[in-house]
Amino acid sequence: MNPLWDYFWPVFGFAVLVGLLGGLMGFRRRRGWIFAAAALLALAGAGLWHGPLGAADRFANVVETSAKRTLTDWEMTQVQGRLHHGPLTRHLMLTGPADDFQRSQLVIILNQLPGVSRATWSNSAGIPLIAEAAIAATLGFLIGLLLAYLAELRRRYNAEWKW
Template identity: 45%
Template sequence: MKRYRPAILGIAIVMAFAALWHGPLGNAAQRFTAETETIARLNLEYYEMDGQVAVAMERAPLTRRLWLTGRADDFQRSELVRILDGIPAVGDVQWWRPEGGTVRGDPLLPLIVEVELAALAGFGFGMIVAFLVALRRRAIRWSKI
């Protein structure tokens, strides 16, 4: 078990720093939400729907889903979904129904889980590169003998 302790400790540190950056220290989630909602509002303003339709990110938990509310006919609803789904940071666009109901879109991972997975992928890539460098050094050392 002592052999794996540095890797486990590294994984724990990476996950802690990613969570802190996402939340209280870096405010990455808040910046992401503000930027994405601003881009969506600018799109609504461009298509002259800003007074009729409001947009908000799903926040409990924070995901890449945009919720639209307001007055629009069927054509406008489908086109706004298509247009706003083209924003790179958006994974899904849905219209909010006051009466409730289920969302028919794909289930989305919470953003914190996406951040943690990306951080772990970076850590794993670093571990592989470190292993390959150590393997190359060992091969060079053995070739000199």
């Protein structure tokens, strides 16, 4: 499967669930702190998934192994491709001996790997992966909150009718 799917889907799904449950409780009790606590829980879940649960390390291993396999297939075994660490990003840094043509073509080839935002020969960082996970968690939380709001509207609408 795609390493991005494996990394972001659990974060997004957890945040949707937290947003839905927090929204259902918050809209019924009309307490603002419930929404804030649910949002913090969604972000904390993203942080736990990234670090202590090891998703970032698994993501880096899959992408770097894929880059090594691709470089081996193209018989460029002296070139190494590693993700930028400190903080971990999806930026693939290439090192090793290659001429100008090989450098340009390897960038094009390795840019197409799943999970790589860009491949370059320079040591420049991109957006940290934990920040991307927080964005996915925030988006998932908002979608869950929207679903909870729609469920609450339906409940209130149905409560108006007294048969």
